[in-house]
Amino acid sequence: MAGEVQVKKGSDINTPSGAQTDGMIRMNAITDLSDQLCGTVMIAKPHSASNVHHHGEEDTIVYAASGYGAIVWGPDGSKRQELAPGDFALIPAYAEHQEVNDSDGDVKWIITRGGRNPIVHNIEGWGKS
Known part of the structure; x- marks a missing residue:
């Protein structure tokens, strides 16, 4: 059903x-409603960068x-990919x-993850997870 x-x-x-x-705003949109997916919104303020991180599984x-x-x-x-409006x-x-x-200017990304709730593991630098 x-x-x-x-x-x-x-x-x-x-x-x-x-x-x-600092400078990165992450907000829940669709979380804790599906066992397979969740959705969030990320806004990056001008001249900001997130910590190095990963999203677990x-x-x-x-x-x-x-x-x-x-x-x-x-x-x-060492790798960088620019994203413009409409890119995935x-x-x-x-x-x-x-x-x-x-x-x-602000950057706004819509994020979909393969899990019930978003996972963000901030780490102390590249290769330190």
Whole structure:
């Protein structure tokens, strides 16, 4: 039997999600409703970067809703991919990475993860998980 459709109004998306970093605002959207998926919103303020982190066993899909940001990953943060509005990115489970906003405006990403609630493990630097 199918479950009920759940809706979260944009005006109600304001609960902090996971570990917070200065300049990075993470908010729960759809969490604790499905055993397989959760959704959050991440806003990166101008000239900010997250801590190096990973999302445990959860694969992560990023949709760049607005602004121009980047994902840094790889050995010692040696790889970088710019994301523009409309772009998608897949961050595999346990992949160490960092979100970066070098621009003068906010970056807004819509995040979907493969788990009931979002997992964020901040680490002390590349390769220190």
